[in-house]
Amino acid sequence: MTPFDRDRCRALDDADPLAAFRDRFVLADGVIYLDGNSLGPPPVGMAEHLARVVTDQWGTDLVRAWNVHGWVDLPLRVGDRVAPLIGAEPGSVIVGDSTTVNLFKALGAALDLRPGRGTPVILTDTGNFPTDLYVMESVAARWGAQVRAVAPSEVESVLAGGDVACLALTHVDYRTGRRHDLAGLTALAHRVGAVTVWDLSHSTGVMPIDVDAADVDLAVGCGYKYLNGGPGAPAYLYVAPRLMEDFSNPIAGWFGHARPFDFSEIFEPAPGIARARVGTPHVLSMVAFDAALAVFDDVDVDQVRAKSVSLTSLFIDLVDGLDVELVTPRDPDLRGSQVSLRHRDGLAVVQALAARGVVGDFRAPDVMRFGFAPLYVRHVDVFDATQILADVLASGQWRDPRFSHRPPVT
């Protein structure tokens, strides 16, 4: 049926330059984990690392740990670890808060960079992640702007229309896996005078991204997906160095002050990216993210992308002919590292798969998502997962009533 058998997959894994990275993650036995696009697994040693931070830092040095262990600068240091993964210069990325709060800051700052346009328009697409859409409306309400959400395929033509103040898109669509042309749309945005705010949550860590070369203005992203920073890991915010001086943080907090420990009554923004900080950093979540990023110190992102294309293409080939509809583009240049399939009872199929050890997830109304994190997913995993999927579909196993009700989250 297919050009791939399991031995050929194993041969690909044997030749995989990234193969050794799998041992750096805690992967539950008997599980093929295809949901790293939702929550990455813990890197090996994470439990011990956190325990050490509690015992040797917090417990031993108490309040002095802020200095002794550099907690105060964690948002900058961890930001500098994220920077190479998105092509950003050191000192242009801050880590802290949630993706949503960072989007609020970025969108507000973006509109402040484009004053005097009447009612400014924020252009986005209807496939954007819901929190991005919600927070855009929050910002629009306060900044007197208007959100225009169009189909992903229409973004380019509407943007070219010319009255857009801010283009706010997610690079890779969380539901479909479709990828926007980051460099092309950023260039077009600049031609029409718009500021760009990119959400890189679904692409960072699985493909080369170069915000600097693409001249991106502002970007945000999430720490707990392909970056494996832990559940609800702090998010990041990028500000292009050329805009730093004009970046006005809509939520001024003491850690964004030029001299927080002067305890001045008057706010004076820090000279660099620290101005994008707000409150006291969540140190325990932050040190976990920091430790997870250490894995990437040794990673060649071009190799990651090559393997990502190989895994997702293999999956697409192997599900061809099954009773599912491919949602994600076949052209690898148009997708990220996830493949989404449509099935009328996708929820039940995803749960039947999970019962057999294949973990993907479901997005209403009918989309099954499978994420392929090249640092720990192998070609044989893809092969086995598709065999199980084929069996679940052919056997009607998914019709079992216990798979029809779903828990609130996966």
Place this chain on the structure above:
Amino acid sequence: MTPFDRDRCRALDDADPLAAFRDRFVLADGVIYLDGNSLGPPPVGMAEHLARVVTDQWGTDLVRAWNVHGWVDLPLRVGDRVAPLIGAEPGSVIVGDSTTVNLFKALGAALDLRPGRGTPVILTDTGNFPTDLYVMESVAARWGAQVRAVAPSEVESVLAGGDVACLALTHVDYRTGRRHDLAGLTALAHRVGAVTVWDLSHSTGVMPIDVDAADVDLAVGCGYKYLNGGPGAPAYLYVAPRLMEDFSNPIAGWFGHARPFDFSEIFEPAPGIARARVGTPHVLSMVAFDAALAVFDDVDVDQVRAKSVSLTSLFIDLVDGLDVELVTPRDPDLRGSQVSLRHRDGLAVVQALAARGVVGDFRAPDVMRFGFAPLYVRHVDVFDATQILADVLASGQWRDPRFSHRPPVT
């Protein structure tokens, strides 16, 4: 000289109903820790708890841990653990984000509750914590409001003047330890039609607070001081149940949605306090805070307050006659659980004290702060600390040049 000797202090400790709580904290050897108002120490077992969460929850159940271990509702559950400490009903407190971000939400929502007043005035005092002042200006800029910061002693008369839309104060002053009359000022605020936003960061956990009885509208507070939730622990936000339906979160995010996992394009606020949520909770920091709050399940806050008054009064008595100026009110009804002393070279004195194992902190230009957390500070600690302070001052030890330069934070 003083009516207290060390034996009498020991007798007080022997009779202390809270004495056993000291064993529930990791306290470094040889340290008298009087900085729990800045960062509380780890409860015993915290390192193991975090390691277990990583291994048994994140590592074992991966994305399913959101359901299996109830991560998704942590902000509500931990909020319900904070609630009794501030006199709030279950379901009226949410935990997440930083204190600053929660203040932004609370202040914005407060102004939305008072529409149509021309330029609304936010009244605060100049002694408020800087981040509170900064974020007030951020909110004022966006909501077309104006911040009026007056001396703490003038708050009442200015408020009575009548044109205030929002009274935003910190209950206990971070620098002086002076306490505002929460119930009295809230009642006055309501008489003039103002909404109240209280910052309870420096009082929660060391005295009875009853936001319900005082009819407080909105409140925020910090998790990492007397609540011992860990460095940069998530903060909390209280919304009075009577205002819940009208509370409009200025930062709409997916976890504030009525049904986050419907992934709807349209924001619909959750019916209860969940509407005050924004993004994905920082689970690792959140479970640490949750574990720290478990200590308070067994605490009688009236006993805590009684011991707090005893400790702070003892400290004040014992420093009488030393070459320092008492900043904090002598009347216990007018203070929290910290005592601040002024000394022209306070920075050097604090560092000389630290070198001898007494950890307080310093706030420019000349204030030394000493916090007395009744769950782990004893009367003998107060006695010993004042003896060492007396010796440092009398001997001129603080003049040692190594104490003249200070690290960026304590």
